[in-house]
Amino acid sequence: GAGVSQSPSNKVTEKGKDVELRCDPISGHTALYWYRQSLGQGLEFLIYFQGNSAPDKSGLPSDRFSAERTGGSVSTLTIQRTQQEDSAVYLCASSLGLAFNEQFFGPGTRLTVL
Amino acid sequence: SQQGEEDPQALSIQEGENATMNCSYKTSINNLQWYRQNSGRGLVHLILIRSNEREKHSGRLRVTLDTSKKSSSLLITASRAADTASYFCATGANSKLTFGKGITLSVRP
Numbered sequence: 563g564a565g566v567s568q569s570p571s572n573k574v575t576e577k578g579k580d581v582e583l584r585c586d587p588i589s590g591h592t593a594l595y596w597y598r599q600s601l602g603q604g605l606e607f608l609i610y611f612q613g614n615s616a617p618d619k620s621g622l623p624s625d626r627f628s629a630e631r632t633g634g635s636v637s638t639l640t641i642q643r644t645q646q647e648d649s650a651v652y653l654c655a656s657s658l659g660l661a662f663n664e665q666f667f668g669p670g671t672r673l674t675v676l
Numbered sequence: 677s678q679q680g681e682e683d684p685q686a687l688s689i690q691e692g693e694n695a696t697m698n699c700s701y702k703t704s705i706n707n708l709q710w711y712r713q714n715s716g717r718g719l720v721h722l723i724l725i726r727s728n729e730r731e732k733h734s735g736r737l738r739v740t741l742d743t744s745k746k747s748s749s750l751l752i753t754a755s756r757a758a759d760t761a762s763y764f765c766a767t768g769a770n771s772k773l774t775f776g777k778g779i780t781l782s783v784r785p
Contacts, residue, residue, distance in 0.1 A: 566718075597775075604764065604777035605719075618772070653718060664709065665773060667718035 564588070566668035568654050574674045575644055583639040583671045587656030594631055595665065596639050597653045598623075605653065611637065644675045680708070680765040680776035688782040695752040697779045699765030700745075707768040708741055710750045712761045713778070719764065722750075755783045 567586045575581050587594050596608040607621040611631040622628070626644075631637040641648055651672050655665040683698045699708070707726045711719040725732045725741045725748065732739045738751040752759055762778040 595773075605775040607772065607774065610772065651717070655719075663768075664721045664724055665719075666721070667711075669718045 566654055566656055566666050568652075568668035568671050570671060571669065572672045572674075574676065576676050577646060578643055580640065580642045581644055581673065583641075583652050583654075583673070585637045585639070585654030585656075585668060587635065587637070587654070588666055589635075591656035591658050591666070592634070593657045593659065593663075594637050595655045595657075596629055596637070597655065598650045599653060599670075600650045608639070608652075641673075644673075646675050649673055649675045680767045680774060682763070682765055682776045682779045684779060685777075686780045686782075688784065689755055690784050691755060691757055693755055695755050695759070695781055695783070697750045697752075697763055697765075697781070699748045699750070699776060701748075701765075701767045702746065703767075703769060705743075705767045705769045708739075708748045709766045709768065709773070710737075710739060710748075711764045711766060711775075713764065714761045722763075752781075755781075757783050757785045759783050 569584045592613045594611045597605040599605050609629045610618040626642045629639045651670040653670045655667045657663045657665045680699045680701045689695050707724050709724045710722045713719045723734050723739050725739050736753045741748045760783045762780050764775050764778045766773045766775045
């Protein structure tokens with residue numbers, strides 16, 4: 563079956579513009595996560611969706627960041643008024659059941675803010 | 677704050693040698709997982725060890741967990757050039773998986 567997919571794979575934008583990043587999780591996975599990874603760094607947790615529960619937004623770095631998950635499947639991460647420090651690889655993962663089960667990662671979206 | 681911290685930060689070995697990577701953490705966990713990342717893209721799950729387990733094997737991988745010392749190690753035996761990648765430990769606790777900063781492993785042919 564298909565794995566986690568993300569689009570676009572690369573996005574170059576100008577400072578101040580809004581961007582939307584998309585994640586298609588594995589079918590049937592109830593949990594979905596967004597992470598950010600800066601060059602040579604570990605993964606920074608951003609947000610976590612589990613079923614119909616309210617998302618855990620504790621990792622979002624500012625109110626310019628938001629995410630939605632429609633119909634318990636596809637998720638969109640939106641960054642408004644992008645800044646250069648937003649440049650990073652944004653990774654999406656999904657898992658079956660509990661948050662600390664094995665996570666399946668997408669290939670990521672490399673965002674460059676000029 | 678980071679839960680898992682890997683050690684060393686970088687490791688360079690010759691093909692055929694064993695690679696040992698360590699991870700330490702601070703709080704109680706449900707499980708500990710190791711992931712591999714190639715080329716700065718998506719991570720691939722390698723192995724999960726639960727808090728009530730002490731050792732687990734998968735192919736050339738051996739993971740140990742010492743909850744009293746809050747530490748884990750990942751051993752890759754008979755390394756290959758294709759094992760060159762970044763390796764991350766991740767601790768599962770409080771409905772969340774927290775990743776360390778990773779270890780860069782280089783296997784020289």
